[in-house]
Amino acid sequence: MTSAALSLEQAPPLSVPLRFFLTAPLFGMAAAAMLLLAGPDVLLSRWSPATLALTHLFVLGVLTMVMCGALFQMLPVLVGAHVRRPRLWGGICHGLLAGGTAALAAAFLTTAPLAFRCALMLLGGGLALFVVVLGGGLLRAPRVHDSVRGMRWAAGGLAVTVGLGLALTLGHAWASLPILRVPLTDLHLSWGLLGWVALLITVVSWQVIPMFQMTPEYPRWLRRWMPAAIFALLAWFSLSAAVTWPGSSLPLAGLAAACAGYAVWTLVLLAQRRRTIGDVNLWFWRLGMAALIAAALFALAGRFGLPPAASRLALAPALLFLAGFALSVVNGMLYKIVPFLVWLHLQQRIGEHPAARGQVAPPNMRAVIREPRARAQWWLHAAGLTLLLAGLAAPVLLRPAAVVWFASFALLGYNLFTAARLYRSEAARIAACG
Amino acid sequence: MITDFMTGEHRHCDQLFALAESAANDDHLDGARSAYAEFEAALLGHLDMEEQVLFPAFEARTGMNGGPTAVMRMEHEQMRAVLGQMQRALAGGSMDDFLGLAETLNVLIQQHNMKEEHMLYPMTDRALAGEAGAIIERMRAL
Numbered sequence: 001m002t003s004a005a006l007s008l009e010q011a012p013p014l015s016v017p018l019r020f021f022l023t024a025p026l027f028g029m030a031a032a033a034m035l036l037l038a039g040p041d042v043l044l045s046r047w048s049p050a051t052l053a054l055t056h057l058f059v060l061g062v063l064t065m066v067m068c069g070a071l072f073q074m075l076p077v078l079v080g081a082h083v084r085r086p087r088l089w090g091g092i093c094h095g096l097l098a099g100g101t102a103a104l105a106a107a108f109l110t111t112a113p114l115a116f117r118c119a120l121m122l123l124g125g126g127l128a129l130f131v132v133v134l135g136g137g138l139l140r141a142p143r144v145h146d147s148v149r150g151m152r153w154a155a156g157g158l159a160v161t162v163g164l165g166l167a168l169t170l171g172h173a174w175a176s177l178p179i180l181r182v183p184l185t186d187l188h189l190s191w192g193l194l195g196w197v198a199l200l201i202t203v204v205s206w207q208v209i210p211m212f213q214m215t216p217e218y219p220r221w222l223r224r225w226m227p228a229a230i231f232a233l234l235a236w237f238s239l240s241a242a243v244t245w246p247g248s249s250l251p252l253a254g255l256a257a258a259c260a261g262y263a264v265w266t267l268v269l270l271a272q273r274r275r276t277i278g279d280v281n282l283w284f285w286r287l288g289m290a291a292l293i294a295a296a297l298f299a300l301a302g303r304f305g306l307p308p309a310a311s312r313l314a315l316a317p318a319l320l321f322l323a324g325f326a327l328s329v330v331n332g333m334l335y336k337i338v339p340f341l342v343w344l345h346l347q348q349r350i351g352e353h354p355a356a357r358g359q360v361a362p363p364n365m366r367a368v369i370r371e372p373r374a375r376a377q378w379w380l381h382a383a384g385l386t387l388l389l390a391g392l393a394a395p396v397l398l399r400p401a402a403v404v405w406f407a408s409f410a411l412l413g414y415n416l417f418t419a420a421r422l423y424r425s426e427a428a429r430i431a432a433c434g
Numbered sequence: 435m436i437t438d439f440m441t442g443e444h445r446h447c448d449q450l451f452a453l454a455e456s457a458a459n460d461d462h463l464d465g466a467r468s469a470y471a472e473f474e475a476a477l478l479g480h481l482d483m484e485e486q487v488l489f490p491a492f493e494a495r496t497g498m499n500g501g502p503t504a505v506m507r508m509e510h511e512q513m514r515a516v517l518g519q520m521q522r523a524l525a526g527g528s529m530d531d532f533l534g535l536a537e538t539l540n541v542l543i544q545q546h547n548m549k550e551e552h553m554l555y556p557m558t559d560r561a562l563a564g565e566a567g568a569i570i571e572r573m574r575a576l
């Protein structure tokens with residue numbers, strides 16, 4: 001009973017999630033800068049060093065960075081599981097993840113085995129630590145409901161992804177090791193995108209979309225079976241990558257159908273929402289779902305040789321999934337989480353300083369980050385996505401795309417930074433009341 | 435089942451909240467004021483049900499006074515503080531402030547409700563298994 005009591009307590013210190021959130025736009029800007037410098041040569045194939053560096057800066061430095069920070073924050077609320085010593089473990093996890101991501105990008109660019117060994121230790125340590133914290137929290141959940149169950153599958157997907165990634169890095173770090181690079185990379189990619197990113201986002205979405213947008217709930221069967229189904233399809237897909245047999249495109253078709261079906265369902269729910277305010281969070285969700293449907297369609301078409309695997313357009317499903325679906329959702333969530341946390345922690349500060357009560361009222365969420373500035377960032381994000389996709393057909397557009405992405409991440413960083421700065425100044429004002 | 439009854443209460447408050455927010459968003463000051471009054475009455479009534487009936491019964495049965503119910507009461511106080519600010523914003527006709535506060539209140543309420551629906555209500559159902567019907571009647575009677 002005591003652990004259940006503890007877990008109802010409010011958030012961990014603001015600095016725990018915020019350090020992850022403030023770091024993510026910096027890695028986004030680094031990825032955009034790399035695209036700008038490398039120009040049209042990058043994205044020529046998924047194997048070029050710059051493409052690999054860029055992808056990992058983005059997936060680890062931006063997406064995983066935000067997801068880790070958000071989970072340190074939300075685990076107590078979502079699953080009722082208390083994270084022990086969040087400041088310590090959050091700080092270590094953040095440091096290792098940031099350092100390891102930078103090391104891995106440097107390793108891809110220089111191909112120096114030493115850099116791969118550094119990346120191996122830092123990322124391996126940071127992500128393993130995160131899997132343990134997340135998994136431990138999920139195992140201690142006082143009540144196992146659909147979200148806990150779904151997040152356990154996602155944590156399993158992350159563990160598989162990290163394991164495959166470490167095996168691949170071992171192959172780079174010690175060239176003598178026999179690592180089957182091509183099939184392992186395919187598996188690493190599909191487990192990372194679907195088993196971790198997509199699973200986590202879907203599980204979180206069936207909690208937050210009905211809450212924030214006041215839509216009907218996702219159906220019970222979907223919440224119950226979708227994570228396990230995706231996991232099973234991925235396992236089947238992995239097997240069919242090892243042994244070719246008739247029907248090997250079935251799991252891929254199944255995964256694409258599951259993703260597209262989920263996205264369509266989400267759009268239908270959003271159309272039925274009771275709140276009539278169209279906030280920026282809603283715009284990000286809609287864009288993300290449209291991109292997920294497009295990604296699934298492109299992936300299916302790719303299976304039938306359209307477009308040819310050698311062309312740049314073969315990258316379209318991955319781009320749509322990462323920059324269109326995952327980044328849109330993550331970016332939109334930041335505009336809910338960060339303003340609320342600033343408000344909540346200021347409210348708690350006022351509770352600790354009785355003299356401030358009645359003197360200072362914490363700024364509401366829309367005063368922490370002004371809606372027009374968040375909306376401007378959405379436009380940059382949407383424009384960057386459009387240019388990037390167009391750039392696959394017309395490479396001359398890739399550099400303009402990079403400039404727009406850089407601006408989008410810079411504005412996101414600025415919006416989050418001003419929120420953090422407002423927290424500091426207001427907290428000082430509260431403390432000054434005595 | 436206490437969980438089902440109280441979850442229904444939460445959804446009812448959500449509906450009234452959405453109506454008030456929509457009216458404010460459409461700049462209907464009068465409509466917003468009356469819809470808000472209805473929402474506020476429903477929410478405060480719900481908080482009273484918990485603080486005057488459900489929590490004391492749970493605390494008496496389990497002996498847990500400083501535990502989960504204390505955190506829930508503290509969050510209720512935070513909600514009341516925002517309600518007060520919303521009322522002042524409406525009185526002053528300042529719709530931007532009202533909508534920003536409404537957004538804040540919604541997130542606050544939703545994360546609070548989630549903790550209640552997933553954790554606290556199931557705990558009360560287990561602790562107060564025999565008296566659930568009587569407790570619901572007492573809450574209705576408030």
Ligand SMILES: [Fe+2]
Pocket residue numbers: 481484506510546550
């Ligand atoms: Fe409550």
